[in-house]
Each structure stands twice: as C-alpha cells, then as structure tokens.
Amino acid sequence: xxxxxxxxxxxxxxxxxxxxxxxxxxxxxxxxxxFWDIPxxxxxxxxxIAATLVKDRAILFASLIVTLRTALEALALATIGGVxxxxxxxxxxxxxxxxxxxxxxxxxxxxxxxxxxxxxxxAPAEAVLVCAFLVAFFPILANTSLGLAxxxxxxxxxxxxxxxxxxxxxxLLRAPAALPQFFAGLxxxxxxxxxxxxxxxxxxxxxxxxxxxxxxxxxxxxxxDIPRMFAALALVSLAGIVIYAGxxxxxxxxxxxxxxxxxxxxx
Amino acid sequence: MTVxxxxxxxxxxxxxxxxxxxxxxxxxxxxxxxxxEFLTLLGPSGCGKSTALRLIAGLATPSAGVIDWRxxxxxxxxxxxxxxxxxxxxxxxxxxxxxxxxxxxxxxxxAAPLVRxxxxxxxxxxxxxxxxxxxxxxxxMRVAIARALVxxxxxxxxxxxxxxxxxxxxxxxxxxxxxxxxxxxxTIVFVTHSIYESVYLSTRILxxxxxxxxxxxxxxxxxxxxxxxxxxxxxxxxxxCRRASAALRCAYGEELR
Numbered sequence: 001x002x003x004x005x006x007x008x009x010x011x012x013x014x015x016x017x018x019x020x021x022x023x024x025x026x027x028x029x030x031x032x033x034x035f036w037d038i039p040x041x042x043x044x045x046x047x048x049i050a051a052t053l054v055k056d057r058a059i060l061f062a063s064l065i066v067t068l069r070t071a072l073e074a075l076a077l078a079t080i081g082g083v084x085x086x087x088x089x090x091x092x093x094x095x096x097x098x099x100x101x102x103x104x105x106x107x108x109x110x111x112x113x114x115x116x117x118x119x120x121x122x123a124p125a126e127a128v129l130v131c132a133f134l135v136a137f138f139p140i141l142a143n144t145s146l147g148l149a150x151x152x153x154x155x156x157x158x159x160x161x162x163x164x165x166x167x168x169x170x171x172l173l174r175a176p177a178a179l180p181q182f183f184a185g186l187x188x189x190x191x192x193x194x195x196x197x198x199x200x201x202x203x204x205x206x207x208x209x210x211x212x213x214x215x216x217x218x219x220x221x222x223x224x225d226i227p228r229m230f231a232a233l234a235l236v237s238l239a240g241i242v243i244y245a246g247x248x249x250x251x252x253x254x255x256x257x258x259x260x261x262x263x264x265x266x267x
Numbered sequence: 268m269t270v271x272x273x274x275x276x277x278x279x280x281x282x283x284x285x286x287x288x289x290x291x292x293x294x295x296x297x298x299x300x301x302x303x304e305f306l307t308l309l310g311p312s313g314c315g316k317s318t319a320l321r322l323i324a325g326l327a328t329p330s331a332g333v334i335d336w337r338x339x340x341x342x343x344x345x346x347x348x349x350x351x352x353x354x355x356x357x358x359x360x361x362x363x364x365x366x367x368x369x370x371x372x373x374x375x376x377x378a379a380p381l382v383r384x385x386x387x388x389x390x391x392x393x394x395x396x397x398x399x400x401x402x403x404x405x406x407x408m409r410v411a412i413a414r415a416l417v418x419x420x421x422x423x424x425x426x427x428x429x430x431x432x433x434x435x436x437x438x439x440x441x442x443x444x445x446x447x448x449x450x451x452x453x454t455i456v457f458v459t460h461s462i463y464e465s466v467y468l469s470t471r472i473l474x475x476x477x478x479x480x481x482x483x484x485x486x487x488x489x490x491x492x493x494x495x496x497x498x499x500x501x502x503x504x505x506x507x508c509r510r511a512s513a514a515l516r517c518a519y520g521e522e523l524r
Contacts, residue, residue: 152353154349154351154353155353155355157321157326157347157349158347158349158353158366159370160326161324161325161326161345161347162366162367162370162371163370164370168370172355172366172369172370173355176355176357179357257357257398258356258357258398258399258400259356259357
C-alpha cells in the first residue's frame with residue numbers, strides 16, 4: 001500500500017501539476033481577452049485558437065506531417081552520417097584533423113544564413129531537409145566522438161591483454177560505452193532538426209513556396225490571420241514535444257538497465 | 268641450471284622504463300618469478316610496482332632490458348586484476364566473466380561450464396544475472412578475479428586490487444584468494460601498499476625503493492605456514508611485519524634501522 005502511494009506521488013507532481021498550471025494560464029488568458037475585449041487580430045483567445053485548429057485542421061495537420069517528417073528524415077540521415085563520421089574519426093587522428101574543421105565551420109555558421117542559398121540550388125522540400133540535416137548532424141557527431149574516445153582506459157587495456165581485434169573492441173566495448181553520449185547527442189539533434197526545418201521553411205515561405213508549418217505561419221502572417229498563426233505555432237510546439245518525448249523514451253529504453261542518466265526516477 | 272632450483276617462470280633482466288615526459292619508472296630492474304609463488308611488490312606510490320606488472324602483462328614495452336619467459340604459452344595466458352573492478356557496466360556478471368573466453372572465440376555454450384565453475388570458485392554462483400551496479404565493492408572485485416581466472420592462467424597479476432575495500436572484506440578476499448591459488452595452482456604477483464596484507468598473503472615480498480624500483484629488501488616467508496587468524500596474531504607475523512615495515516621506510520629514503 002505504502003509502496004503504491006510512494007509511486008503515485010511523483011507521478012502526481014510530475015504530470016498533473018504542470019497540467020493544472022497550464023489550465024490556469026489558459027483560463028487567465030481567456031478571461032483577459034474577454035475582460036479587456038482584446039480584438040482577435042491582436043491576441044486571439046485560446047478558445048478561438050482551438051476553434052481555428054479544428055476549422056483549418058486539414059491544412060494545418062497536413063503541414064504538421066510535412067514538418068515532422070522532414071525533421072525525422074533529417075535526424076535519421078544526421079544519425080547515420082554523424083555516427084559514421086565519428087567512427088571514422090575515432091579510428092585515426094589524421095581523419096579527425098582533416099574533417100573536424102569542416103564540421104565545425106558548418107556548426108558555427110547560422111543555418112538561417114545558409115538556407116536562402118540552398119533554396120537557390122535545391123527544390124524547397126530538399127533545401128529544408130538539407131538545412132535540418134546540417135544542424136542535427138554536428139551534435140550527434142560531437143557527442144558520439146566524445147563517447148567513443150572516453151572509454152575507461154583500464155577496460156581498453158583489458159581488451160588489449162586478451163588480444164581483442166579492433167572489431168571486437170568496437171562492438172563489445174566502445175559502441176556500448178558510447179551509447180549514453182550518443183543518445184545525449186541524438187536528443188539535442190532531434191530538437192535542432194526541427195529548428196533547422198522551421199528556419200528553412202521560413203526562408204522558403206519568404207519565397208512564397210512550401211508546405212510545412214513555418215510556411216503556414218508566415219503565410220498567415222501576411223494575411224494578418226493571427227489565430228491561425230497561433231494555431232500553427234501550437235502545432236510546432238507539439239512537433240517538438242513529440243520528437244523530444246520519443247527520443248527520451250528511446251534513450252531510456254536503451255540505457256535503463258545500467259546507466260545512471262536513465263535511472264533517475266527509479267531509485 | 269642448479270639441481271633442485273626450478274627455472275623461473277619469467278625473468279626480468281635490466282629492465283628500464285621511461286615515459287614520454289622523461290620520468291623513469293624503472294631503472295635496471297631485475298626479477299625472477301618462481302613458479303607457484305605468491306610474490307608481493309611492496310613500495311611507495313610511484314616506485315614502479317604497477318609499471319613492472321604492466322610490463323610482465325605485455326601492456327607496455329620496456330625501454331631497456333629483456334623479459335624472458337620459460338614457456339611462451341604462459342606469456343599469452345595471463346590474468347590481470349586492476350585496482351578498480353573495471354567491469355562492463357552494461358553486462359551482467361556471467362557476461363563479464365565470459366568476456367576473455369568470448370574474445371578468444373569461444374561460444375557462450377562452450378564457455379558456460381567454465382564460467383559457472385569459476386563463479387562458484389569466487390562464491391558468486393547465485394549472481395550470474397546481476398549487473399555490476401547491483402553488487403557491493405567486494406563482490407565486484409570477486410567478479411574481476413573470476414574474469415581473470417576464467418582462462419586458468421599460469422600467472423595472475425594483481426595491481427592493488429583490495430585498496431578500495433574495507434578491512435573485513437579485504438581479509439575475507441585475501442583468504443579466498445589463497446584458497447583459489449592453491450586450487451588452481453596459479454602463480455601470483457600482487458602489488459600493495461599494505462605491510463600486513465603483504466606479509467599475510469605472500470611467500471615472498473620485494474620492497475622497492477621510491478625511485479627506479481631498486482630492490483631494498485627481499486623477504487621470504489615460509490610457504491608452509493598456514494595463513495589463518497592464528498598466523499595473523501603470532502609473534503612470527505609481527506616479526507615479518509617489522510622487517511617489511513623497516514624495508515618500506517628504507518624504500519621511502521629513511522635509514523634502515
């Protein structure tokens with residue numbers, strides 16, 4: 001009995017409390033709009049935003065799917081590319097010196113500055129995908145590299161003592177040891193992929209092309225359709241939450257047996 | 268070859284080891300390791316004890332001198348226990364002990380009897396599926412010892428394995444280690460800071476000086492003495508400890524009194 005109660009308390013605190021706060025904030029917002037009679041083109045009430053979401057659902061949810069799919073495709077490509085390059089770099093110092101500067105240049109150049117150029121060379125959908133890929137790539141590369149490089153020295157020596165092949169060292173030691181850092185990189189990359197996709201969609205939207213959520217935001221902005229802007233913004237948040245929650249669950253699933261980072265709530 | 272004195276398992280002759288930063292851990296270091304002995308290297312931090320172990324294990328190469336093995340098969344079957352248990356945190360106890368056999372290409376099925384037997388030997392038969400984080404420090408060290416013994420090495424090298432454990436656990440592990448040694452007929456080289464531990468466990472103690480690892484004193488302890496509580500409280504034990512203590516003080520650079 002007491003065990004069940006002890007388990008219930010954190011759930012109550014962690015899930016219900018934020019929802020109550022959210023409900024209160026929305027109610028206050030609704031009341032403020034009603035009380036001061038704020039016009040919807042200045043600040044739409046939450047109820048109007050919800051109604052807009054329902055009314056424009058066909059167009060908005062189609063855009064949500066486009067943005068979410070672009071971000072996830074870019075994340076998948078960034079994962080493959082980032083892990084592959086991290087493995088290559090971990091095999092040789094020369095590779096690291098040759099390739100890392102380019103990865104860093106890409107990382108420090110703001111994606112919003114690259115997007116217009118990519119839109120010149122590529123179709124809008126492709127340009128958005130490439131932008132999202134570029135921003136998600138670096139954190140996955142950097143974190144996986146760090147994970148592969150920071151394996152316990154004594155364990156490496158143990159594998160040396162038993163004459164392990166490079167392949168055995170990778171599969172049995174370095175890859176599992178790098179998983180926590182890899183997943184940290186993946187979670188950052190997931191959030192950034194969405195930002196990259198949104199930034200590129202905004203740039204594409206400025207050119208009057210596109211189908212994603214950010215395009216809907218700029219499109220609605222031109223028409224001063226503020227409720228729809230808010231509705232699209234809510235869906236962008238939802239996309240971010242879906243990506244973050246999905247990756248957190250994946251990371252937890254992979255690490256919960258042994259790694260402290262995934263065990264916080266259990267002990 | 269002198270009749271009656273067995274050829275050493277491994278001989279280190281004129282061994283020097285300096286690191287890239289110019290520090291010389293060992294200078295002109297000699298050691299004859301006798302088959303079946305329990306040799307303890309006793310000395311201050313940085314005297315080259317661990318370096319000597321790593322050279323014997325082949326984890327480092329000497330800058331000077333030769334390491335001569337009587338039997339090259341023994342050179343390729345060495346167990347090593349580090350100061351920390353250094354287990355794979357994601358793998359259970361069985362998988363950790365199975366690791367050396369896995370690296371040698373043995374299947375899990377083929378290795379299972381040997382892994383189970385070794386786990387029973389260290390007293391962890393019931394913990395096959397436990398993860399390292401679920402074990403106490405002493406139990407983790409038992410897993411590390413099982414992993415080192417699973418290949419049935421002729422030589423077991425132990426680098427301050429009990430340094431992080433409490434005294435009761437140390438005593439118990441020491442006794443169990445001696446029982447395992449007898450059962451498997453393993454030669455052991457043990458590195459420690461502890462005088463009492465070295466006297467209780469060893470058949471020979473080499474006290475090494477703080478610089479370059481020169482042998483300050485070599486103390487033979489009669490292997491026939493039973494290692495038990497009685498020995499630990501005997502006057503003989505106290506005498507050995509006094510001599511080892513004097514050697515250690517000398518190793519630190521004080522006068523031998």
